[in-house]
Amino acid sequence: MRLVLILFCLLLPAAGMVSAADWQITTLENGLKVMILENHQVPQVNLSTTIKAGAKNETDYFDGATHLLEHLILFRGTEKMNGEELAAEMKKHGAYFNGYTSSDWTDFVISLPNENLDFALQIHADMLFRSNFPKEAMDKERQAVLEEINITEDNPVDKAYRSSLSKLFGKQHPYSKNVLGSKENVANVPRDSVYAYYKRYYAPNNMTMAIVGDLDAAATFELVKKYFGDFPRGTTPEDNYGPLPKRNRVEEIEIKKDIGQGYLMMSTIGPRADSPDQFPLDIMATLLGGGESSRLWKKLKDELGMVYSVNFGFYTSKYEGTMFAFATCNPADIPDVEKAVNEVLNDVKANGFTEKELRKAKNTIKTNHFLSLERGLNIADKYAQYDSFIGYEFVDKYPGNIEKVTLADLNAASQKYLNTDSYVKTTVVPQ
């Protein structure tokens, strides 16, 4: 047992929020990283374990398998109990539990009364390492996932986003995959293949567990050792990274559905999570499309009155980020909206932002960051997730890194990444 207690300096004491200094961090001998934070505000405990396996780890054969596996672990039982028994046990202990799959990671959470911490750790260990999902149970879960795919197919925003990924990233890149996978594959991928995938990636040295709540950290460490200490290390394969496509034009996708308004998404590639450019780009996204005083809102909605809503987003991931402008409007106005968005972006490239705008974005981002760390479950989730692809320290350093951005940094990053000549244009319009 190698116990490493890491205490970090308080980087930013602003807003009285949690920081690295408050965590107690241990890595078990089998490589499982455990982060514990005492937070006695409410009598709850919250667990979040993130596995460094997401849709990016799938080959075509496994398209959608990571997400299907997340469902099987959550709902279809372990070696000790079937799915119905697991659900009943969770209910009996007052537990909220869930899971999330992204391109980079898969995450499982449990939140329940603090007197049930022992139960939570025991069942969490069983789910993560002793799930067995028999074929018959798996077939039932396939149906639920197919329903979930149908929901996203019906939702114009989801449909636009997911459809744009394969064109944006190209067939060889891991982020081109739709996390939910194809209906065909979800319906047919064999149980044994998914089980083998589970055994390969769900290794303790491929996970970070964060526990936050009304608990005693030392006693909790002992429980974690008891329930997780004996699982063997694994050898996890490298990610299937592939090159980005070369793009020098606007590529279009048009989708028709039985809907009431038009949806336009214009997507480009942004920097990876460990790039220092991501901080100015978070500021840029806020100034372009975050709220009613943003550039796109003021121009397209207030001045031109051509959209119902408009925003700009930037998501970071391990390898590449995604940037997109998104608007809802009268379907007939889509060409004009696209042109107006590009004019706003070109104006930013040519003339930049102002010091006042920079300060405004920093205030907004800082407030939102602290708000995101108010609830125990969110704290556990955020630290575990970030630790899986860039390190948990990122969360603490984030407000400081935003504060460091200068106007020159912001305008340089805007010039570098805003692209009005080549992007993926996705529209969803009434049939």
Added chain:
Amino acid sequence: MKKIKILSIICLLGLLLVFNGCGRKKISLDSEGYGKTTLANGITVLVNHDETTQLTAARFLVGGGLLTETAENNGITNLTLKMLLKGNASMTAEEITEQLDFLGANISVACFKDYGVISFTSLTENFEEVLAIISQSFISPTFPEEELTKLKHEVEGDLKAVNDNQTQASSRLFWQTAYGDRGYGLYSDGTLESIAGITVEAIKKHYQKYIGGNNMIFSIATDLAPEEVVIKLDNHLGGLKADAEKVSAPDMTLQPEKEGFVSFDRNQSFVFMGYTLGHLKPAEIAYLDLVNRIMGTGVGSRLWSLRQVEKLAYTVYSQYNINKYNAVFRAAIGTDTAKVKQALTSLEREWKRLIDEGLSEEELVMAKVNMKNGLIYRIDTKANRADNMAYYEYIGYGYRFILELIEMADRVTLEEVNKFIKDNLTGECKYLSIVGKK
């Protein structure tokens, strides 16, 4: 000479402090940090003091909501509240938006069945500046014509998109099916026809009629000292008029047609099936919460079997809504269009089982654990506390109601819960809404 000057300044400051405190009621907090007072103009002030973060969440609740509207002016509450932030005596719409965004304040405006609310969350250091802007907007709004045109365009977009989301569309249809085109049956955004007819004059009248200190609740969860909150609020909003009209109770007659249907060409259909209930006593809300936990809250609930065993859905749950004059308890399922009939049969079966058999002793024990843990999520952030204090105070249960509900859970007996089910889930108040392919 220097000493006299200093003494004069001290005396002046003392006088100012005394003057500032005159006429203000003191606020004392209970052991959980909650307190209540009233300003001279009638504003009810609810405070939760919490120093764990330097964040402040505040709500300005204006009584009335959809109950102040008719089918003809449906959407006017929403537009009136939004128009407050589109210009006041000292700032234009653009200046208000710029300044609120500059302060990093998360602002939202929403209209609900019984009330409308302007909410904000900010760093505490920016609280007073945000408060000053919103207060000024409540006291001296200018309601510019061109801003109303823009807002109406925005709402038009929301209305065109509402049916793009089946869940939202089916939920809206459920209320409309039960109550028709009035009161609780109306939709907060209104309709394309009603919005088109709303003018600046109508909004001014609506403002005059319903916005006033005697029809407002201000709730706040903050690390600021409660006395400081009251002083700041009084300084900024003490000048708000106190002559709002009393909101009338709605006509609660239920519609005779029990089923609503809207057709769309989609993969999925979305169904709500459930019961409209009358006004509930506090203990009855505890019963309802417990029943809901077993019926359809989360994994392991009775409705969960529709997903887990019957393979009918990805989304299936039950929920309840408590309003000032009624409550609704309903089940929801999003299912493949080809399976709607089967889903309806299964929902019917589960409702019948609930009414015939009630809960078991074992289920009640389980429900109590889940209720106590689940309710914590409604008070574990400052925003949630500010929301719930204002909401429960306005609908008549008191600002500490969530805390009281948590305490009530252990006292509930099986007989009480099962009697509540039998007495309230009756055929005449059962409604159904379906949005999907015909």
